[in-house]
Amino acid sequence: MASSPIWASRPRTRGLVLDVIRAARSISRVELAAATGLTGATISAVVRELMDDGLVVEAGRGGPTGGKPRTMVQLNPLARYGVGVQIERNTCVIVVVDLAGRQVARTSFQGVATMPPRQALPLVASQVDALLDTAAVRRDRVLGVGLVSYGPQDRRAGVLLTPQPTREWLDYPVARLLAEALGLPVLLENDAAAAAIGEYWMGAVEPNSTYGCIYMATGIGGGVVVAGEVYRGSSSNSVEIGHISMDLDGDECPCGNVGCLENYAGPSAMVRQALATPGLARRLALDPAAADVLTEFARIAAAADAGDAAARGIVERSARYLGGAAVTMACLFDVDTIVLAGPSFTVASSIYQTLIQREVDRRMFARRAHPVRIVPSVNGSDAAAIGGAVLVLQSELTLGQPRPDDGARSTPLGAAGLHRGSYQDGRAGAAAVPTGSLT
Structure with missing residues (x-):
């Protein structure tokens, strides 16, 4: 089967134009030329191709400019879709988003942490298939899975x-085998980096800004985005803010470091602190044997919001530590915004936002040069899953990566590490049947 026509020519130029249209929501060809520096003839040709491929549609006339009203163009949100799968230690969240980054379907389930990957990944694949069927999303319009x-x-x-949640997950080829099960490209990504890029795609930050993201679920991670691109470092394991040392004489972390932020400010640490606080565990009905850390932490956060002094003290202590981490991120990367994303921030957002902002305002090295805003994620508790889907859309549509024939097996594409599934039937709209199996 021939490659999709959207990769027939000028992939980088097409990607640039498509990204500007996405960011603007609605824009004229004249404005596109001004924003990209491309000639009017090039813009007209690229927009025509994008319209022929169904990615862009005309959207009426713009406001008066003193001459003939300009015809506006915008993304066709239903033209392509991305799937985001977030595997956490206690739960799995799956979302489907359209080309505009809007969530069109969602599901979640627990139990992944108790399964070996050879059992967990087929379950994930079946849930993705079921969600696409429920949302009536055609498989030929799904670009892949993040x-x-x-x-x-x-x-x-x-x-x-x-080796988390168990040693069986260490070095297990999760992306390749999930791709084979689904017959779709799969891109493995860090949850914090995914959450960070989701803010860019949704228009929550300025297109050319440098901003950071602190992501907190059961653990703590970080990401930095510069002009729409995730800062990768040498191995795409950058900005692991949860594993900076807060105490050189602190306890050893499973990561190998000592005194890690996560062990002082993360949900697991707060649950341990609450269990050790006289009377608090009983008041909140905390279960010392509970495996679901996020549920136990949510009880602490709810009590803190309701005015329980002991619970609030634990959350505020965590927020001050995270404030120090935010200062470190701001000093290292000179960001202008830090987004707080993930389910743990969602349940106690007001306390964290207020105290982290206070620490940054007081302690940041460059505070006289520019402020740093601390803001909640626009994508809420599903920020990482939505960001995973968005990274697939960005990788496939705006970064100009060619798509191989649907029937061809391929190795990962460059640093992006896209793993391709195989189809027995590559016809448009046909159900995808994997040729491989999960073992």
């Missing part, structure tokens, strides 16, 4: 470099 999880990772090989 599989997001905690680090460290080898994105090129598509494997996790951590």
